Amino acid sequence: TELRLSHQWSNNDIRHKVAQMVADEVAAANVDLDIKIFGSQSLFKAREQYKPLSRGQLDMTVLPLSYAGGQQPAYNLTLMPGLVKNHDHAARLSASPFMAALEEKMAQDDVMVLVHGYLAGGFAGKDKCITRPEDVQGLQTRAAGKAFEQMLAGAGASIASMASSEIYNAMQTGVLQAVNTSSSSFVSYRIYEQTKCYTPAGDVALWFMYQPLLMNKSTFEGLTEAQQQALRDGAAKAQAYYLEEAKKEDAESVKVFADAGVEIAQMTPEDFAAWRELAKETSYKAFLEEVADGQALLDLALAVE
Amino acid sequence: MDPLLLGAIVAIATIIVLFSGVSVAIGLLIVSAGFLLVFDGARSLELIPEILFGKLDNFALLSIPMFIIMGASIASTRAGADLYEALERWLTRVPGGLVISNLGACALFAAMSGSSPATCAAIGKMGIPEMRKRGYPDGVAAGSIAAGGTLGILIPPSVTMIVYGIATETSIGRLFLAGVVPGLMLVMLFMAWSIYSTWRSGDTSVLSAGSYSWAQKFEILPRVLPFLLIILGVLYAMYGGIATPSETAAVGALLCMMIAMIIYRLWNPRDLWVVLRDSTRESVMILFIIAAAGVFSYMLSSLFITQAIAEWIGTLDVNRWVLMGAVNVFLLIAGFFLPPVAVILMTAPILLPIITTAGFDPIWFAVVLTINMEIGLISPPVGLNLYVINGIAPDISLKTILTGSLPYVACMVLGIVLLCLFPGIATWLPDLVMGPSL
Amino acid sequence: MSGHSSAAAAQTGSNPFLRAVAAISTVAGWCSAAMIVAAVLITCQMIVIRYVLNGSTVWQTEAVIYLMIAATLLGLSYVQRLRGHVNVDLIPLSLPARVRFVLATITSVLTIAIVAVILWYGYEYWHFAWERGWRSDTVWGVKLWIPYLAIPVGFGLLLLQLVADFIALVLGIEKPFGLE
Ligand code: NA
Ligand code: NA
Numbered sequence: 001t002e003l004r005l006s007h008q009w010s011n012n013d014i015r016h017k018v019a020q021m022v023a024d025e026v027a028a029a030n031v032d033l034d035i036k037i038f039g040s041q042s043l044f045k046a047r048e049q050y051k052p053l054s055r056g057q058l059d060m061t062v063l064p065l066s067y068a069g070g071q072q073p074a075y076n077l078t079l080m081p082g083l084v085k086n087h088d089h090a091a092r093l094s095a096s097p098f099m100a101a102l103e104e105k106m107a108q109d110d111v112m113v114l115v116h117g118y119l120a121g122g123f124a125g126k127d128k129c130i131t132r133p134e135d136v137q138g139l140q141t142r143a144a145g146k147a148f149e150q151m152l153a154g155a156g157a158s159i160a161s162m163a164s165s166e167i168y169n170a171m172q173t174g175v176l177q178a179v180n181t182s183s184s185s186f187v188s189y190r191i192y193e194q195t196k197c198y199t200p201a202g203d204v205a206l207w208f209m210y211q212p213l214l215m216n217k218s219t220f221e222g223l224t225e226a227q228q229q230a231l232r233d234g235a236a237k238a239q240a241y242y243l244e245e246a247k248k249e250d251a252e253s254v255k256v257f258a259d260a261g262v263e264i265a266q267m268t269p270e271d272f273a274a275w276r277e278l279a280k281e282t283s284y285k286a287f288l289e290e291v292a293d294g295q296a297l298l299d300l301a302l303a304v305e
Numbered sequence: 306m307d308p309l310l311l312g313a314i315v316a317i318a319t320i321i322v323l324f325s326g327v328s329v330a331i332g333l334l335i336v337s338a339g340f341l342l343v344f345d346g347a348r349s350l351e352l353i354p355e356i357l358f359g360k361l362d363n364f365a366l367l368s369i370p371m372f373i374i375m376g377a378s379i380a381s382t383r384a385g386a387d388l389y390e391a392l393e394r395w396l397t398r399v400p401g402g403l404v405i406s407n408l409g410a411c412a413l414f415a416a417m418s419g420s421s422p423a424t425c426a427a428i429g430k431m432g433i434p435e436m437r438k439r440g441y442p443d444g445v446a447a448g449s450i451a452a453g454g455t456l457g458i459l460i461p462p463s464v465t466m467i468v469y470g471i472a473t474e475t476s477i478g479r480l481f482l483a484g485v486v487p488g489l490m491l492v493m494l495f496m497a498w499s500i501y502s503t504w505r506s507g508d509t510s511v512l513s514a515g516s517y518s519w520a521q522k523f524e525i526l527p528r529v530l531p532f533l534l535i536i537l538g539v540l541y542a543m544y545g546g547i548a549t550p551s552e553t554a555a556v557g558a559l560l561c562m563m564i565a566m567i568i569y570r571l572w573n574p575r576d577l578w579v580v581l582r583d584s585t586r587e588s589v590m591i592l593f594i595i596a597a598a599g600v601f602s603y604m605l606s607s608l609f610i611t612q613a614i615a616e617w618i619g620t621l622d623v624n625r626w627v628l629m630g631a632v633n634v635f636l637l638i639a640g641f642f643l644p645p646v647a648v649i650l651m652t653a654p655i656l657l658p659i660i661t662t663a664g665f666d667p668i669w670f671a672v673v674l675t676i677n678m679e680i681g682l683i684s685p686p687v688g689l690n691l692y693v694i695n696g697i698a699p700d701i702s703l704k705t706i707l708t709g710s711l712p713y714v715a716c717m718v719l720g721i722v723l724l725c726l727f728p729g730i731a732t733w734l735p736d737l738v739m740g741p742s743l
Numbered sequence: 744m745s746g747h748s749s750a751a752a753a754q755t756g757s758n759p760f761l762r763a764v765a766a767i768s769t770v771a772g773w774c775s776a777a778m779i780v781a782a783v784l785i786t787c788q789m790i791v792i793r794y795v796l797n798g799s800t801v802w803q804t805e806a807v808i809y810l811m812i813a814a815t816l817l818g819l820s821y822v823q824r825l826r827g828h829v830n831v832d833l834i835p836l837s838l839p840a841r842v843r844f845v846l847a848t849i850t851s852v853l854t855i856a857i858v859a860v861i862l863w864y865g866y867e868y869w870h871f872a873w874e875r876g877w878r879s880d881t882v883w884g885v886k887l888w889i890p891y892l893a894i895p896v897g898f899g900l901l902l903l904q905l906v907a908d909f910i911a912l913v914l915g916i917e918k919p920f921g922l923e
Contacts, residue, residue, distance in 0.1 A: 004607075042606045042654060047880070048359040057352055070880040070887065138797060149801070149882050159799040161881075163364065165470075166549050169478045172739060174546035175793075193740065290884075326835040326920050327850040328828035334857050354865035354894045358812060364804050367811035370779050371786070548790045555786030562783075581776040586827040589775065589818035593828065596815070644829055686833040 001223065005060035005213075006038045008046035013184065014245045015062045018115055018213060018238045025234030031226045035060065053216055054109035060215045062115075065102075066145055073291045074105050078210035079145040081283055082276035083301055085204055087247050090118035094210075098300035112220060114235040115213035117242040120201030120250050121182035126171055129197035129265035130178055133278050139177040142167060147283035148180055148207065151275070154282035164189060171195070180207060183253035192260040199265045200257070201250045204272040213238070306344075308613035315340060315610060319601075320642075329647055329687075330590075330597035337597075337604040344608055353600055360599030361592060365471050368554035369419065370588035372462045375554070375561040376418020377584045379535070380427035381576060382569035387528040388413060389431045394517040394525055401503030403439055404449045405496050407432040411453030412492045415460040416536050417561065419467070419554075420587060421645075421682050422689045425454025429697045443701045445502070448709025451690045452495060452716075455679035458645065460488035462539070462554065464591065465645045465678055469671045472653035477550040478543060482735040483668045484675065487720065490730060491676070494716040502712065531564050544738065591646055598650035611655050618659050625663040626725070629673075632656060633721065636674060640681020644689065648678060672731040673724055676717050683710045753824045753908055756916040764907035765824055771900050772821025778814035782807045802883040809890040816897025820904040826921055835920045844912075847919030851909045858902045865894035 005023070009015050016039050023035035038044075044052060044061075050068035052058040066079035077083065077098075084090045093099060094116035103113055121144065123130040130136055133155035141157040143149045149159045157178065162170060164185055170176040171194035179191060183201060192198065201207065213235065220228060258264055267275075288294040315336065323332045334353070341349040361367070379385070392406035399405055410428045418424050429450040436446035458465045461481035470477035538560050543553040565571040565580075605611045618628075639648045660670050682690045685703065694706050724730055755761035789803035822828055835843050871877075873888035911917035 036609070038606060042611065043603065044356075045359050045362070048355065048362075051355065052352060055351075057348060067880055070878040070884070071875065073878075076880075140793060140797065146880060146882050146884075153799055153801075157799075158793065158797055159801055159882075160793055161800065161804045162549055165474050165476065166365075166551075169476055169739070170549055173544060175549060323831050324834045325846060325850050326830055326832045327854055328830040330828060331854050331857060332830075334861070335853055338857055338860065350860055351864045351867070353861055354868050354898075357861070358891065358894060361812045361815060362808055364808055367782065367808055370811065370814070371783055374779070374783070542790075547794050552786055552790055555783045556790065558783045559787050578776075581780070582772070582825075585772060585776045585779060585814070585818055586822050586825050588779065589815050589822045590827050590829055592811075592815040593819060593822075642831055686831050687829060689829065 001033050001227070003033065003035045003059040003219070004038065004043070005035055005062070006041075006043040006049055006058055007062040008039075008041045008049075009062075010040055010188075014119075014242070014249060015211060017245070018117065018242050019060075019062050021238040021241060022115065022213065022231070022234040025237055026227075026230045029226075029230035029233065031224070031230045033223070033227045033230060050109075050111075053214060054111050056110065056216050056218060058216070059219050060114070060213065062211060062213045064209050064211045065214075066147075066209065069146065072105050072109065073287075074102060074294070074297055076147055076287055076290075077294075077297055077301060078102070079208075080147045080287065080301075081151045081206050081279040082272065084118060084208035085272075086201075087118065087120065087243060089304070090208055090210075090246075091116075091243055093301065093304050094118070096300070096304045098297065098304060101297055101300055106214070107217060110217045111214050112217045113212045114215050114231060115239045115242060116210075117212060117239065117246060118208045118210050119182050119184065119246050120205045121180065121186070121207040121209070122201050122205065122250075122253075123199040123207075124171075124179045124186060124191050124195040125197045125199075126174070126177045126194060127196050129263065130199050131265050131267050131271045132274055136178055140175065141178040141180065142170070142176050143179075144181040144185075144207070145209070147279070147287065150283040150286050151279045152180070154278050167191060168194060182207070182209060183250045187253050187256050192257045192262050195257070195262050197263040197265050198254070198257040199267055200254045202266050204267055204269055205250075206267065206272065206275050308609045309617060311344070311608055312605075312610040312614055315605070315608075323642065329644060330593040333594070333597040333601040333647070333651075337600045340608060341604050349607070352603070356600050356603050357596040360596045363471055365467055365477060365551040366592070366595065368551040369464050369467060369591060370584060371554035371558040372419025372464060372467075373423060373588050373591075374558040374580070374584045375462070375535075376414065376420055376423035376427060376457070377587075378558075378561045378565040378571070378580050379414075379417060379532075380423060380430075381580045382565045382571055384531060384565075384569060385410070385414065385427045386431045387525070388532060389428060389435075391525045391529050393435075394522050397516055399500065401499040403432075403436050403441060404445060404499040404503070407436065407449055408453045408492055408495045408499065411450070412456050412460060412488065413532060413536075415456040415458075415488065417462075417532065417539075417557070418457050419462040419464040421455050421457035421679070422587065422693045424457030425450060425690045425693045426697070428453065429694060433694070433698050433701075437698075442709075443698075444705045444709030445499075446709070447694050447698060447701050447706040448711070448713060449495070449499060451683045451688075451694050451706060451710045452713030453492075454690045454693070455682050455717075456488055456491060458682075459484045459491065459672070459675050459679060461485065462550075462557070463675070465649060465675055466671060467551070468595065468646045468649050469653065469674065472650055473657050473667055473671075475667050475671070476739075479668055479735045479739055480671050481543070481550060482738055483672050483731045486730050486734050487672050487676070487724060490723065491717065491720050494720060495713055498712050498716055531568050535560055535564060591644070594644060594647050595650060598647050601651055602654055605651075606654070614655050615658050619662065625665070628659070628663050629665065629725065632660070633673065633677060636677040637680060640678050641684050642687055643681070644687060645675075645678035645681065648681070649674065666728065666732060668735060669724070669728045669731045673721055676721050676724075680714050680717050683714065752826060753904075754911060754917045756911070756914075758911070758914070758916065761907050761911055761916065764903055768820040768824040768900065768904050771817045772824075775814045775818030775821060778810045778817070782810040782814070785810070801881075805879060805881055805883055805885060809885070809893075812890060813893040813897075816893040817900065819897050820900035823901060823904045823908070830920075832920050832922065835922060840919075843919045843922070847912055851905070851912060855902065855905050855909060858898055858905060862895060862898040862902055865898055869895050 136157035466480040877887040
């Protein structure tokens, strides 16, 4: 049997390696199961993957789940400011009743999770450091994710939307003064060349995005018991690897920025609390208005120690 | 089935379908649907509308109509004639002065239009009748305009550069800059050939074009001002921190429409509609091909053909310049038959990894690719510029246009060779303005 | 030579059906052009908001994208009527008139078939988005059935124009591939 996996990243990206690991493990298990990986958006565009996945036209994908927030508004909680504090907290969140509730939502779309994983990110400022809400006041900012746009707008930033490939030029020409995105994007788009100050994900970080390896549920259930087990085994191994690499990625981005002579700023627990208060008034509030059972889900997430 | 063999079958089927006279976009959809149906099952057809929509769901792509409107609105005024006349008054003593004026006008116009046929039409409407009146051979008149028009996609803004930037995720601002010096280089080569051929023919009748006093020469200069205004305005918006390159397209379109209406008094709704109609027709045609080429590349990828070809070429142990030569021949042949956007979208996913693995710069390659596409625009069977010339001067035969443009094709090939020898021609300006490439 | 023509719009003769379809396609073309103009103005407005007023631009990018997609899809039938979809007519040109007619019939039927397939699944996709209440994943959160509507409408109009062209071909009002 052949399964098709689609994602948007290049071959040296950690998310590709996670997918490759599952494919290799399954192949090694010798259960007549072959996972074909279509990377770099060669099959579907990044944001066009969830729909074919839920309709069974695509078998597997590695996807920032919030991309599908338009189909299931509850997913917006997987990219919510201040909900995740650090990578270990993220791992506990993945195993919590909160995630179980989200997986119920996924099941409605005939989707299930094979590998859980969060990646972190930070802020880059063209002319100054961004650690507290006051710092973004009046800056043209490009944020990754709807909830962050709402929060940054609440802090008085001006929100500009553009493709990630335009960020570099926009920073250079001054169209943009601040950027919020993932550690790996900061490095791959060489944002450090246009930045004065970088605020990475550290002991506390604001920006965490849930990017699991998903599979179509019916397709999974249609496999033999041995095939399902091989997938589960491969996924378990990949999940441990994903967590370790996610931590390394933040440290690597700091090194790249520091080597480029960029100032590195740290967010203190007080800064984090200030952002979270702001988020409660803006993005949390907007989320609760949009999702009927939003409060219950949010409580579940906040309950995770 | 072996994906490489399947790829060969797809190639043959595509050629047959596209040669049957069906429109290019629909032909790509027919081939894609046919192979998806046979090898991926009927359910894969469900995805076609979704892919069509998804391919168009891109802000940068949608600046294409705006860059087309820029050229079309100015082309509908007498601005082209002014520009043309100004150049002519200043260049009248140069051998082949009129051809040179035409080429210069094409180059300047190209800096305002993202489209090659639009550039060709704007200058050709004035230039071809004028050159024939002055005794230039039909072939020279038609050939120089056909070739000069192709500069529309090399000198920024450029529709093909936008499409390339999207397909390969390279910076459009950088690509635009990369086209400037090679564009000027081609203009120089074209001009050099024109001067040489006029001088060689020794036909003095085309030289006695009448002379202009200095008063006449200076009096016309203010009429070129709107052009400079537009070009500087767009450049300032693009590189001065006001807007991203794709957003700048709208500034350019609005600026051009306003200048056309205010300075050139293009008030009449009927005339305005002609501008919009022509821009809409060209934009929809291009965007539909882009969407259909998206379905085609989905099919190639889904059947693992793209990946298999890239892998296969990777295993070939050939010299990188042999590889580059082969790629050029392939692009040239593809360009004979298909419009540039279709070629870029169908081949970029296959070619780009090969090119970068062989150590070539993707920005530099965009320029080489564009010049190849330019050649395709003035060669049969699908040469959009040839059609435009045919519309302006229906009595000039295709054969005459072709023989007339052949020397200019040679200039373009020489341009590609020069680019290979001195890659800096393309990469120097973007590196200077935007720092070393990514 | 390529069939990208500015002069040779589809012939309607005095056939009322063909005239009606031509009129519908023309109106669609007007809508398409109007959407392009709207997109130009909105983009300029966005630049003013951001650069002059230093304000947030939340909805503009998305609105422009959807307008341009709709302009493309709604414009299909009009461009078909204007014979603006570029083709390679090297082989049709070299064929004798009878064979050329047969080839034109085959390509027309194939074209109609593929457009009908896209219309069918396009309608299904639109309906799915409408039924599920899909929205875009942005702050603006557009109901996706609105932009998706352009798929069935655009391809429906294109199908209509293609059927009209086919009838014109069979009735001899239009020459195969528009060639004399
Ligand atoms: Na141009
Ligand atoms: Na050609």
